[in-house]
Amino acid sequence: MDIRICIDVPDLERAIAFYTAGLGLRPGRRLGDDWAELLGGGSTIDLLANASGTAPLGEAHPQRRDYQRHWTPVHLDFVVDDVDAAVKRLVDQGAKLERPVQDRRWGRMANLADPFGHGLDLLELRGRGYDELLQPAA
Numbered sequence: 460m461d462i463r464i465c466i467d468v469p470d471l472e473r474a475i476a477f478y479t480a481g482l483g484l485r486p487g488r489r490l491g492d493d494w495a496e497l498l499g500g501g502s503t504i505d506l507l508a509n510a511s512g513t514a515p516l517g518e519a520h521p522q523r524r525d526y527q528r529h530w531t532p533v534h535l536d537f538v539v540d541d542v543d544a545a546v547k548r549l550v551d552q553g554a555k556l557e558r559p560v561q562d563r564r565w566g567r568m569a570n571l572a573d574p575f576g577h578g579l580d581l582l583e584l585r586g587r588g589y590d591e592l593l594q595p596a597a
Contacts, residue, residue, distance in 0.1 A: 542583035
């Protein structure tokens with residue numbers, strides 16, 4: 460099974476620039492004026508241009524797209540080699556660092572919001588990565 464990650468954005472060109480310059484992803488196919496693929500991660504990311512205030516589930520549904528900072532129980536983690544350098548690139552592209560970089564047993568983590576209100580985390584794995592949470596290596 461393949462997994463495709465879809466991210467709604469109000470400005471497709473700005474989103475392409477943010478994710479390519481900030482995370483090193485590369486443009487894939489353009490599937491219309493409102494859809495672009497990004498490659499270079501473990502899954503394809505589809506950027507989908509949708510204006511703020513539009514109805515994602517049809518006009519009868521009260522929910523509307525909102526690109527102010529919002530919290531959702533689903534977020535994206537991007538594993539990077541150097542969290543500090545990646546934070547700098549993303550902030551330079553318009554991200555907001557929401558709290559200082561944290562040191563964890565398994566590595567380092569930064570919590571950010573992209574320019575479109577979506578939360579994302581950067582992970583720099585160290586040692587055995589998440590396996591550091593298990594029994595010590597034999």
